[in-house]
Amino acid sequence: MAGVDCPLCKSNPEAVDHLFLLCPWSWELWTSCKQWWEVSSCTSKSISEWLHSWNGLCPSLNRKRVWNTLFFAIVWTIWEAHNNEVFKDKAANLSVSLDSVKFRVTWWFKNFSSGSDVAVTLLMLDLKERCIDKTTVKVPSSIVWSPPVDEDLLFNVDGSTRGSPGMAGVGGVLRDSREF
Numbered sequence: 637m638a639g640v641d642c643p644l645c646k647s648n649p650e651a652v653d654h655l656f657l658l659c660p661w662s663w664e665l666w667t668s669c670k671q672w673w674e675v676s677s678c679t680s681k682s683i684s685e686w687l688h689s690w691n692g693l694c695p696s697l698n699r700k701r702v703w704n705t706l707f708f709a710i711v712w713t714i715w716e717a718h719n720n721e722v723f724k725d726k727a728a729n730l731s732v733s734l735d736s737v738k739f740r741v742t743w744w745f746k747n748f749s750s751g752s753d754v755a756v757t758l759l760m761l762d763l764k765e766r767c768i769d770k771t772t773v774k775v776p777s778s779i780v781w782s783p784p785v786d787e788d789l790l791f792n793v794d795g796s797t798r799g800s801p802g803m804a805g806v807g808g809v810l811r812d813s814r815e816f
């Protein structure tokens with residue numbers, strides 16, 4: 637029995653690696669997105685291998701999060717183009733899909749990063765410059781101790797272990813309302 641043809645190029649059997657990577661239409665979308673990021677061409681035989689090599693293509697070390705998002709935005713957009721062809725009889729349009737990828741990545745950045753005050757249309761124009769990964773800065777929580785009131789007593793306890801099981805220690809401070 638003959639397999640179903642890929643709805644995007646209509647000249648190859650539909651298969652996962654073909655649809656998401658090897659199909660000339662899909663590859664054109666990957667290439668356009670790489671050009672958007674000024675990344676030189678590189679290819680792969682399977683989508684899983686491509687996912688692994690994608691990380692290494694990242695144009696800058698502090699833009700890894702948006703770069704990884706781009707991968708999945710492209711895959712999502714190819715699947716959308718596929719479904720539009722199959723279920724809505726709507727021809728895949730490379731330029732529309734490229735815009736969809738850009739919008740998706742920019743929306744993601746707007747929602748999850750520091751660009752939230754800037755309009756998506758403006759962000760899209762210079763996303764590459766703006767999409768620097770935020771480094772996680774740990775802010776130590778300040779601890780304020782207040783003495784108990786009146787006749788109350790306050791018992792602060794803490795413990796720790798070295799290994800599990802291992803040496804353990806526990807200690808505590810019992811305080812009344814007097815500050816000293």
Ligand SMILES: [Zn+2]
Nearest residue numbers: 642644645659
């Ligand atoms: Zn195809």
